[in-house]
Amino acid sequence: MSAVPPGAIEGRRWSDGAWIRVTIEGPTIAAVEPADGPDRVDPADDWIGPAFWDIQTNGRLGVSFSDPTLTPEQVRQIVLAQDAIGTARCCPTLITAPADAMRSGVSAIASCCEADPEVAHRVVGIHLEGPFLSPDDGYRGAHPIEAIRDPDWDLFQSLQDAxxxxxxxLTLAPERPGAIDLIKKVVGSGVVVAIGHSAADPETIRAAVDAGARLSTHLGNGIVATLPRHPNPIWTQAADDRLAASLIADGHHLSDDVLRVLVRAKTPARVILVSDASPLAGLPPGTYGRWAVEESGRVVVAGTPYLAGANRPLSLGVDRLIRIVGLPPIEAISCASARPALLLGRPEPAIAPGEPADLIRFRLPGDRFELVETLVLGQPTPAGPETASPPPAQASR
Known part of the structure; x- marks a missing residue:
């Protein structure tokens, strides 16, 4: 292979394995040209693909997007930290909190985006996971019951304005009074609505989809541990082809068997990987107030078995889709790039001249996915150590 000139990277194109040279000028891809390379695929070969889009990330490094004292500088810290884990575009996610706290959080994110073009590029939008969720134990998950409330268009609009x-x-539980009407209004305003943390019966789920809901938030989670064989909210949502499903494929939230079944039910075209990163993501094991990080990496409500977000990057979810589900790398990567982009009405990320230089370099040693580097707006960041950590062998509820 010839020497790679400055401002360019070479590797196999993720979609077809052809060797390419990608030339980058500033934040943009300037050229994509054929490159020399061996025909035989080697585990050490570099591959080039689109960087990840994470539509559900709650915080990082001890900082929560839902913290009422959140500052623009903390927003910047969390968002730029995504570069080391393969993510170029993300949706800062606020969980259920008092209305003033949620307004404060979205205002801090907005202020940071307005002041910092680097953050503005990375933040594709905000995800509100609450406060219109089920108050029931299990379904509610880690969301504080005192802040959960019935759907309220004025509250939603005030958050959107802030x-x-x-x-x-917006993730909500469609069984809440007024939810179906709210779905119609929110969808009409151009916002995607998801079903999550919900105990809805099949008829209510179908009514929500008829009203415009398009996503199941972390399907298989945010639900009680013991369910009727059928019907139950998982089967109804898995069976509805109008719904895409976000999945937390970290090895803790879904067992191998469940991950396989849900991907096969939805098909890769309707699967979106999310990290559901907890504010404790990136922190060592220990207890942090109400929450704890176990030695295995599980994030739980301290003293309980209940999961409270995740601590694994999307790269490990891609790895599990390849190894556990058997998806080709192009499909697994699409679940973390093209699928979330299209859900939000954005163009499918492309490696082409004129496109933002938001890329990943990766390797496929022994059918594993190994992140090497992330480029966001052409600026490279080596993969952080947590991306190389093997997923745990046993999943928990």
Missing amino acids: SGGRVVL
Whole structure:
């Protein structure tokens, strides 16, 4: 292979394995040209693909997007930290909190985006996971019951106004009074609605989809541990082809068997990987107030078995889709790039001249996915150590 000139990277194209040279000028891809390379695929070969889009990330390094004291500088810290884990575009996610706290959080995100073009590029929009969720134990998960409330268009609009129009995704429980009407209004305003943390019966789920809901948030989670064989909210949502499903494929939230079944039910075209990163993501094991990080990496409500977000990057979810489900790398990567982009009405990420230089370099040793480097707007960041950590062998509820 010839020497790679400055401002360029070479590797196999993720979609077809052809060797390419990608030339980058500033934040943009300037050229994509054929490159020399061996025909035989080697585990040490570099591959080039689109960087990840994470539409559900709650915080990082001890900072929560839902913290009422959140500052623009903390927003910047969390968002830029995504570069080391393969993510170029993300949706800062606020969980259920008092209305003033949620307004404060979205305002801090908006202020940071307005002041910092690097953050503005990375933040594709805001995800509100609450406060219109089920109050029931199990379904509610880690969301504080005292802040859960019935759907309220005025509250939603006040959050949208405080965000500067940046809310792009709302997760709610459609069985709440007024939820179906709210879905219609929110969808009509251009925001995607998801079903999550819900105890809805099949008829209510179908009514929500008829009203415009398009996603199941972390399907298989945010639900009680013991369910009727059928019907139950998982089967109804898995069976509805109008719904895409976000999945937390970290090895803790879904067992191998469940991950296989849900991907096969939805098909890769309707699967979106999310990290559901907890504010404790990136922190060592220990207890942090109400929450704890176990030695295995599980994040739980301290003293309970209940999961409270995740601590694994999307790269490990891609790895599990390849190894556990048997998806080709192009399909697994699409679940973390093209699928979330299209859900939000954005163009499918492409490696082409004129496109943002938001790329990943990776390797496929022994059918594993190994992140090497992330480029965001052409700026490279080596993969952080947590991306190389093997997923745990046993999943928990």
